[in-house]
Amino acid sequence: MSHEIYILSYDVGTTGVKTCLFLLGERLELTYASLSEYPIHLLENGGAEQDPNDWWNALQTTTREILKETGLSPESIQGISFCSQMQGLVLVDSGFNPVRRAMSYMDARATEEIKKGLGHGLKIEGINAFKLLLSLWITGAVAGSVKDPIWKYKWVEKNEPNLFSKVRWWLDVKEFLIAKCTNQAVMTRDTAFTTFLYDSRKGKGNWSRLLAKLFKINLKHLPPIINSSDKVDGLTKEAAEFLGLEAGTAVFGGGGDASLIGVGAGAVLEGDTHIYAGTSGWVSTVTKQRKVDIDSRMASIVGARSGFYNYFGEQETSGKCLQWVKDHLALDEIDLYLEKKKITDGPDAIYESLFEYMFDSIKDTEPGSEGVIFTPWLHGNRCPFEDSNARGMFFNISLNTGKRLLIRSVVEGILFHKKWILELSEKKVNSSQSIRFVGGVARSSFICQTLADITGRKVERVFQPENVGAMGAAALVALGLGKIKDFEGLKEMIPVKDEWIPNPDVKDKYEKNFKVFKKLYKSNRDNFSELNKFTD
Template identity: 75%
Template sequence: MESEYILTYDIGTTGVKTCLFRMSEALELVQSATREYTIQLFENGGAEQNPEDWWFSMKETTAQILSQSKISPESIQGISFCSQMQGLVLVDSNFQVLRPAMSYMDQRATEEMKAGIVHGFKIEGINAIKLLLSLWITGAVAASVKDPIWKYKWVQKNEPEVFAKVKWWFDVKEFLIARCTNQAVMTRDSAFATFLYNSRVGKGNWSGLLCKLFGVRLDHLPKIINSSDRVGGLTKEAAEYLGLRENIAVFGGGGDASLIGVGAGAVSEGDTHIYAGTSGWISTVTKKRTVDIGARIASIVGAREGYYNYFGEQETSGKCLQWVKDHLALDEIDLYLEKKKITDGPDAVYESLFEFMFDSIKDTDPGSHGVIFTPWLHGNRCPFEDPKARGIFFNISLNTGKRTLIRAVVEGILFHKRWILELSNSKMHTSHTIRFVGGVARSAFICQLLADITGKTIERVVHPENVGAMGAAAIVAFGIGKIQKYEEIKSMIPILDRWIPDADHKKIYDRNFKVFKNLYKSNQKNFANLNR
């Protein structure tokens, strides 16, 4: 009897990762395939992608999966998605894209945000009436220039001819679900991320009052569903395009902020996980609607109905490591490429340049000789909202070498995670043992650093770079009845290894962390002057 499989699509910022899972007592990753695509960044703060690139990447990676795994499409029981969130995809009545998708990174709608929420009597710099109504109805507020409501308003103001053709406002995965099923839906977590969703107990629908308050057309917003709901079957056209069988069950899935926690096994109340991919965050499962306006941390709707994730976001996390590899380390690494065959050929020592980079700094001193890096290369959201904030190397001396600078970057990324973690803990008790996931978590060196810097025990699951896809697969397993209780998801996701903090190292990091927290306050005006 042939095994049952789940196919998931993880739609990231820089590429699609498609994963095939076998369902048994544990979710077993059978095959994965990736395809990269581009993101366009503009001088005015714009960040856009072509949604057709996502759809084409699904086709290409699905073909790779089927070819390499040699399984029959008949054995695939369900399809689901995990995706980047807070994008804006505007389509017409035929689900045709009207303009490039505006990424969560897009920050050009400054004037629209000022007009929409800054004018008038203010609390924490936000219009008091809109702030209080938003907190009462949805439990959060659109206080960032990157929030999708301001992207929507930007198109309305700057591209009226496009806006006139809009039928549906989708997030990233919702566009792909529509392509698969010809259904216009949005999962609760994506709906919440618009800040137009009524998340009060017994509600769970679009707020007509907030739509009126912010000038959003209610008829642009699709039907709201649960993450584990079956949207419909794969259409004949979509099945032929993807190389799959018609009528495979397509499930709602969720955004990365929802499903990465599920894939980490952090599914019970009080479970905390830390994610480090392109961006990063700290999230704790809770049944309470809680918000810390000053720290920009709030309970967001997750994949499990009736539960929230108390969530603080780090704008750039692994993206800083990519920057340091490309612009600081690469010229040094190039010296070794011919001699050591680092990543290519039969004599390769390392799987990637990142692995080599981390290995090259593992013997540098904890604390980087007092050099501190701020990881705000594309602005910041939490615990302060400032798109003009940037990176700093602080306290460099004549003796500072490149390896020290690289280590300082790694420590700076983790200092920012500790900052969010401590602010989260002041409102919502975080777990002593934390699941650490994302591509960065593949490094045992960074796992130990995270334990030392935060003072928490750190656990890593199998395939930490695939937890979004794993979460999407777990949702399907729950949706089709393979598991009966949501908590059973944790037993399907095994722990690979564990790290405990080094007390001596933590003392050094405690000293540096105090300085780290002061660097934004000391330079806020300088950022504003330099980055207009």
């Protein structure tokens, strides 16, 4: 039997599960990865759902592929854990069977529920003042978005009473998978926080009976709370046979993507800032203080490290905008599809992916896109404004505007929005001058340099930036196994690979565009509402 320590971590995203096998040495080394995709069902009423069994089946597919391709004995895997999308609603019965499809973090149909729950009486920023202040005091945040799990829970209670009557546990994505692995109902602290029913005050760290009563939530539906590095239990015989692993393999709590991507980026010390750009995106800074900015929809969220928070602002669609560009805009002008075989296929392939080719094709376009500005709100937005009706647009197109400039403006628009969040976060916390940039989008050196130019900060990229969520989950397993002493040790295991310095020559162009970018939502808010009334 090998004495090497291997860890399996499951990165459960919006469109698929990426399972990563790590070898634990002086640093965590990714040795193999497998991806299995699944659909998301977007409904006309603003709903967004997924089948939890799709996640579970994807775990089986990817785990068995890794074992087959590596020839690794299941006994060599010392622990498994999860990094997952957050703020989903997975309602299950006593046997951990879903009573309905899971409601994704993108689900925006509970408009009547949030109006009823927060819309009456004296208001602050459109929220009932008493409930707002009480929530801020107890949790450090408030369920002020139609997409928050409380309102999804209330929507099911109102609209699907027969299904709701079967509910035993309220879980999130990774909690469902942990339950399938161990037959245990638990919820990690970071996930519990995002229900906005968690008492995050010093010395508390449990469910708030007062908030549960205030929002009429059945406390019996809420599972026990654990730490992210806690061992939940061993794999059951049934789960081990399904996945192809050894029964009794240690299963750890893990965390949500908003918690573990920062860990995997090495941004774990107070003041460390990271920017994530995947399907969604965010800006996050580690802090020891509970902070909240109601106007900007930003707050300190509970992270994976006890006693620390992540001051956090979220962008609803980030890399998803680039996928939209690839699928619907690039097309034949830059021969993205016509020459696909010459670009990414065959022995003479020049690029690893179509995205890499697309970014290379625009690298010589003018910074600032000749004044064309894109708003990256293709599925609404959360921070610094909450509006599920907001949409993307190209502003200031002229007769000389071609597809390359449009594509560049999409990249810049995504990054302008991150600069906006970073700018607002500085009002409450001091962010670092060096920013760790991670997520699938960070694989592009062109985008890394553009981020440095737009933010005016040094941008750092770690090894495998697209796998930092899985890296964070694996790091917590190493911590739970006692192989890493503390979070400071985690930072040492995740070194910087590349860095980019801002180009001062393009600063004025970007500042001019950014100034206009920030005005576009306010100028078009009523138009968005008029055109997209289904969530009004």
